[in-house]
Every structure is written in structure tokens, then in C-alpha cells.
Amino acid sequence: MAQKIKLSTIAEALGLSTATVSLALRDSPLVADVTRDRIKEKAIELGYIYNRRAASLRTSRSGIIGVVVHDIMNPFYAEILKAIETELDRSRQTFILSNHYDSVDKQRNFIETLLQLGGDGVIMSPAIGTPASDIRLAEDNGMPAILIARSVPEIDVPTFRGDDAYGTALATNHLISLGHTRIAMIGGTDHTSTGRDRYAGYANALKKAGIEVDSQLRIPGPRTKQSGFEAAVNFLANPLKPTAAVCWNDLVAIGLMNGIARAGLVPGKDISVTGYDDLEEAAIATPALTTVWNGQSEVGRFAARALLDKLNGSSEADGLHLIKPEMRIRQSTSPLNPGAGR
Amino acid sequence: MAQKIKLSTIAEALGLSTATVSLALRDSPLVADVTRDRIKEKAIELGYIYNRRAASLRTSRSGIIGVVVHDIMNPFYAEILKAIETELDRSRQTFILSNHYDSVDKQRNFIETLLQLGGDGVIMSPAIGTPASDIRLAEDNGMPAILIARSVPEIDVPTFRGDDAYGTALATNHLISLGHTRIAMIGGTDHTSTGRDRYAGYANALKKAGIEVDSQLRIPGPRTKQSGFEAAVNFLANPLKPTAAVCWNDLVAIGLMNGIARAGLVPGKDISVTGYDDLEEAAIATPALTTVWNGQSEVGRFAARALLDKLNGSSEADGLHLIKPEMRIRQSTSPLNPGAGR
DNA sequence: TAAACCTTTTAGATTTGTTTAATTGTTTGA
């Protein structure tokens, strides 16, 4: 490696000062056009690489934005991330990504690292149990935070997520309208606002339709395909003989359908299944999955924009913004067949 | 936000110099134990945040490692990334992630950004058509590169990937041993070394078994579920009436099986299908997918270690390291049924 | 008691780029 090319290397080569070179490379109107062109040419010729760390020492804008979610391998988050990436790319921000796997410690660690690097802002889907102080740690040190997918109590920063109660109510009502009454709810947890909201949406829809809510029909669990697959055993052995399942998300639903198929029953005919999120693969599952679109792309796009706005001094987006989910009806749900024998 | 706490804030509060504070916080033996404890206490009390940019200006180690792959939403890369993350976490390196979607420009952009941030190193699955000069750009500026999943001509940096020819030969031989002779190859491209190797492995296995290789049985395409799903139509309409398919990866295979099921045939019985990668979901697909394990976790772990070694001055890992794939036989392949009617 | 020798602390230079105030030379307006 030849020796490092810096501003002063260019300045010396041209008999100018570093101030002029610095200004020229940033297209300042203070520098004469001819001079600027000479400088830029020389910079390319020498293979100059701008040192952002040195620059940000004075400017206190690093161009770095942090994003933490539960797990980037989960397509739900992956779809949000893609939207965020698209939006941030446009504004020449680099983003640093991390999983927290619902570990509050790992998440705080990330926030601290980001502060050390001088991160301009952070977008996070907070880990279960995130204390308000962790969000304040970021905000108090001049790093605005945006929340996605989940809220944190006592925190009023811009928050974007789907309307969970409304969404599960949509799915539950759809099944009720097909004649189902013994409807299970599979996957997820009650330890998050999301979990409680989704359960409330499901339970209220049942009550409104005059159907009794039975806690035996609630089968909580991780939010993965594997978990849905394993839940099939419990589901099929359930003494209440449910005929339909509202699943926490598409992954659980697809896993459950695989499990049902493995047991020799036909998902979508013998058992109706709804997902949640409308991932890309919902449409190509067999049978194609009836699900609830949860606005991932909107969440990602809005969150990124809100952050960029904040960085430019606006704070209009503070508070909670709910995205209205929409029903996507496909072949995994069908009218209750009274003779099906289950 | 209160005013920024820096080394000098702590120094003044305790009547010491910044040099002492700096040394103390880094556990230098030059500082007396009592002094160090007082300093650390004060740092916590004031909520001091270490400024890595300022530090790295002198030390020229930023603690940042870049990772670029085709698409993090692809579970193949996601599994590699998880292994990298696990390994890097241990050494307190932050990693910056990006997709390049096989755009050489987007990839070079990332490398440049990383150089500007003073990245310590980069792990990349190079975009199709990556010129040697882009890898050299990184290396020449003191940022070592490690390649995963694909090679770049003329480049000798540590490279970790599966033995593709060997892997597809495994899958093809498995199908041949089940009695299949009309075996299609679905998905992927011939524009990468990986693509050519995989095709060669498939073609050579056929030749060795005395089966003619027919280019009509090669159906290239994107490496996604969607693409596999769509390929089912072409596959089933193929005039050579293939009875089995070697798929580019598990995603294509699962998509293809879904497409076959949608057409009313039973994948695994009427048509045998093999995948590639052995993703988590291969085991829970219906039918469970016969596939080739491609060592994602090994690739990720080795790559991360090789980079850390390089940063510590070793260069032992230069050159290509092939990981031997292994067959995972499940239910998506079965003996050729001569009466099946196709 | 001075010299030698620790241990601990610090002044001040250094890293690279940004920014402000000053400088130099030229043009304009009264």
C-alpha cells in the first residue's frame, strides 16, 4: 500500500492550502471553477479517499444510521429493512444493522456502539422488555430514535406499526363468516403490546359474534415455521377439535399447514388457516395462504423518512402511527364443512 | 441534551490530565490502581461516551467490518451472516451490512463508503462481474477482503465456498441411483463460476452414468421460490417429460414443488426433486426436501476467522478453500415409478 | 547526601479534515 493520500497530499501537489482543497471537494462557491476542476482531477488521479471520521470530528454528522430488529432472517423484518434501505440509499446514509434476538443487553450494546461511532440516528424494533431509559440514552446523546413494529411504554418518539387488534379481528371475522366457531390462535406471546393487541382483536371478534372465548384454544409459541410445524400436533389433538386457526404470522401458518399435511389432512379444506404479514411466499405456499397484510413496506418507508426529517430538524412525526392492515383472501381458508368428520 | 462529556470533562472534574484519563480507561498499567478506579467511577457517573472516531484517527483501527452479499433476505446468505455475526461479536467488531443485488456499482459504492469510514476489513460475496480492480481498491487501501460463496478471477484473497461441482454431482447421482434418467436442472445462471461448476457437476454425473446430456433439460432462471414456482409450468410441459429435477437451491426446489402440487401432481412421488443448501425450512417442507448441505455455517465462521487472523497479521488463509457438501436424503425423492404415466 | 531508580503523571505533538477570520489583489462607485 502506497502512503496514504490526504487533503494535504493534494494541496502540496498543486501548491494550494488544505482549506482550498477541502472547500473545492465539497463544491463550495468560495472556490474558483478552474481551481476546483484542477483539484478534483488531482484527487482522482491520486486515488484520494475521503476520511469521514476526521470530517465528522468537526461536523458531528457521521452519515451512519443504525437499525436493530429482532432477527433479520425473519422475512417480516427483512421486508421492512428492504424498504428502509431503499429510502436511506437515496440520501447517502450508511446503515449498520444488528439483531437483538430480544436480548435487552445486546440491544443496549448496539446503541452504545452506535453512539461511539457517532451515529446520526437509530431505527429500532425494540426488544421485549426494553426500558424507557435505553431509548433516552440514545435521545439524550443527540441520536434520535424511531420505533417500528412495537412500542415502548412512556416513550413518545415516532413509532410505526400495524394496527394489530384490527388485523387479527379481520382474520377472525373472515373465519367466522365462513361458518367456523372453534377457532384456535397459534403462536406468539402475551408479553408484548403486539401480543396483547392481537389476542384482544381475536377475542373481541369472537365475543361480538357471540362465540365463547376458550383459553384452551390459545397455543402460544415462537414465531417461526418450525414452531408452527410443531404446533400442528397440539392443534390436532386439542379436545375442542378446532376447525380453523388464526396464526401469529405467515411463518407459523405455513409451518402449521406443513404439519397438518404431514398428518394426512388437507390444509385449506379440512382445516382453515390464516397467516399474518402477507410475506412474498404466502402467495406461493400450497395452498396459497389467506393472510393479513401488515404494511411492512409502509412501516419501513415511513420510519426512514421520519428519521431523515428529524435529522433535518422536524419533529412532526412524534407519537404512534398505526398502519391499517388489509385482508388477503386465498385458498387456505374455506367454508366449514360440517361432515368433515373431525 | 446536556453538553458533551469528553475525556477533558472527566480530567477537569478530577484535576487530572486527559492523558491519564485516556490511559486509565484503557486499563494501562501505567496508571495507579486508585486513580484508575476514581476515573472509571467518574466516567460512569457523568455518562461518558467513548468517541471512536476521534480515537481511530490516531489508532487507524475503527472496529468496523463490512459485509456485502447479494441479498440478505435470501436465507442462504442469512445463514452465513448469522455465523459471521456470532464470530465477530466475540471480538467486539461492529459490522456494516449491505446488499448489492448483483450490481457491481452498488458494490463498489459500498467498498468506497467502507474505506471512508476506515473499515478494518470486508467480507464479500462478490457481485456477478466484479472486476479484480474493485477487490484491489480495498486491499490497496489497507482494508483486507475475504470472499465467500463466489470467486473473482485473478484474485487470491482468502475465499470460502462449497465445492459446487461435487455437490450437484451428489444430487444427480442420487437421482440416477433411484432409476431416473430424464433429469432436469432448474434455476441459476451460467454467468458465474458457481453456475458453471454446478452445471458441470450435473452434466459429468450424467455422462459417467451413460446418460445423454440434453440442453433442453436446462431451465435457467432467478434463484427464488417465485422463480421455481413459475418454472413448474415449463418443467411439466417439457417435451422430454423429465421425471426428476436437480434444483439450483432449496428456494427454487420448494417453489417448484409448490408449482407441481398446484398442477395436481405429487412432488416426491410423481416427480423427484432435489434442493441445494439445506436451509432450515428444507426439513419442514412438504414433502421434506432431499437436498445438499452447502456448509453455510462453515463458510461464515471460516470467513470471519480468516479476516480476524488477517487483521492480526497472519495471511495463512490466502487462496481458495472448498467446503465439501453432504447429501441430506428426505422424502422429495423416490424411486422412478415406470407406471406413473408421465 | 547526592545519585540512581522507580512509579505515576503530564505537556504537547499528532491524526485528518472543517471553519472562521484574515489577507491579497482586483474591481466598482462616488
Place this chain on the structure above:
DNA sequence: TCAAACAATTAAACAAATCTAAAAGGTTTA
């Protein structure tokens, strides 16, 4: 014609840490 205005450039301060060489303070040795 001369002061004011203007354009282009630069010296020097600055950002927050690290690092080296030297100083300060205390103890031991000859």
C-alpha cells in the same frame, strides 16, 4: 482618486482522542 466592495485563497484554531518524551515525586542505594 480613493474608499469600499468583492473574489479567491489561506493561516490558524478546532474537533476528541492517542502517544511519546519528559517531568515530578518518592524511594532506595552508594
